[in-house]
Each structure stands twice: as C-alpha cells, then as structure tokens.
Amino acid sequence: MSIHFINRLKSIMSERKITQSELSKRTGIRQSSISDWLNGRYEPKQDKIYLIAQALGVSPSWLLGYDETTSNQTEGYYVDPETAEFAEYLRTRPEARLLFSASRGISKEDMEKAVEYIELLKLKQNK
Template structure:
C-alpha cells in the first residue's frame, strides 16, 4: 500500500480527473482524496474498489502490484495516450496513424489473368490439323502481345524455346526471313518450326535435334500461316 498515493496520482493524471470530479464519481469526500494523494494515509479496501472502478484501473495495480494499470483495449490505450499530448504531438500521431492505415488498405495487386482465343494446336513434332478450327477462349496468365491469332504448341520438337502445351502468338504473314519461327502448313498439317533458307535449300527445322528437318521442295506443299512473335 506504500505506493497507493503515487499510483492514485498517476491514474488521475492519466484519466485527466481532478479530486473534485473523483469525489463526485465515488461519493468519497475531497478531503480524503487529498489526504491519500499527499500520502498521509491509504484508502481502505472498499474505497480502493470504488476508486479503481471510477478510474477504470486494476485495483491490484492501484495498491502497488506489478500488473497492468488497465484492462483497456489497444484502441482505448492509444486514445488515452494521444489525449494527453499537446496539439503538435497529436498531429504527429495522426499523421503516423494515417500512413499506417494507407499501408494497411493497399490493395494487393493480383496479376491479371487474360483470356485469349486459341485456334487449335500446331505440332512441334508430327503435324496437326489447324485449318478451319473454331477458336477456344482460354485463360492466359501473362502479358498478351499484339497478335493476329494464338495457337497451342503440341510436342517437344521446339524445346527449349517452346514447351509442350504452351500458348504462342502469331502475326499473319505469307513470307518469312530465314531464322524466323513460323507457323506453316506443310502437306496439309500445321507445324511450328524455324524457317531456314541457305545454300542447302529451304526447310523447316526443329530446335530439338531428335526431329528431322522438313525439306521445302517440289515434292511437298508448304505455305505460311504467320510468324511467331518472340
């Protein structure tokens, strides 16, 4: 009980309550409260409970126990502390709290999932029939480049550039430069290949060397659907 007067003074300052107001709240005479604050003597247990209830503090703390002063929630604690600051310091608390709220309310940017119309599959191996396919709208998680149509790769002959089932984007074209990746109609089937034209002639080349080249000559019909956008 030796700390009672100091704890009472601290609680009254924290709550910004004067002796007269505490007297009205508790029904205890102002003279008794003044004597407690001066340390002349301590309050009896029944008075301690009245004071603790009026000040909204823990009665055990009020008599010197090593426990929290109040059972207030964090918002209440923040309000009570801020309420004791001068105007300039309250402005700083407000600015800091506002910044914290902005950070909390920031919307997490979820990568946009686009949809693209895929016109069937093109082979990276043995050939696919793509002509006259109806487009299928599928989800595509990534940036969609400007393109004329999209297709799905089927097979592994163009690894490591393209994976099996990868969606690729195409610009329509009937011509290509040597070295470009093209979508070609070769003997009635659609392929994705590298177009090569050199001293050995023209051919469609797989990047995966386990697949043979497709020669372009009078023995085969070949036309281009377009050039793959890389």
C-alpha cells in the first residue's frame, strides 16, 4: 500500500476528528477493513477509495497522493470550460464518477464517446 494513502487517510481523519468507527458508518465499509488499510495490511479497491474520499470531502487522487490540495471539485481542473461542465455532470452520476476522476487531458467529445460506449455495454449485458 502506498504510504501516501495511509498518511493522508490518517491525517485527514485526524484533522476532521473522524474515528474509524465514524468513517465506517459514513461509508458502509467494515471498520476492520479500514483498520487493515491504515495498518498497511491490505490495499483498498478503487470503489472503496472513492467512498472514503467522498465521506471525508477530499478528492480520491489527493487521498492517493497525486494532488497537492484536498479539493474534490473539478473547478479549475479542466482547461476548456465546456469540458469542465461536462465533467461536473459526469461527477454527479454515480456510475461515471470514478471513470473520469482523473481524466484531465481528455476532450468533451471523447468523454461523451466513452459514456455512450459504457451505456451500450450496459444495454448489451442486460439482454
């Protein structure tokens, strides 16, 4: 497990005065899993990292050690305003949040194509 994740998770929990038990309640993740991650025994999967980040009000990429700030907003992240607006729309869709959480260089058109493709795959799977 990345030491960045462990350190940042401990730090933000301390800063926000959130216990493992409280984080467990906010995320629906077992407290024992949170303890295992904090102690470096196991690595959380991406969906769990996302839940933790949302519960703590930070970005998943910050939690993993990639960003300088704790912001979970897309404002200022994308150069093109139209792309930023579409990214915000995707960020609010549960099935698309993780997919575009770190896609800074992708165009709005490419994002739309990816979403269309995913929706097509979902339709195909439901047949």
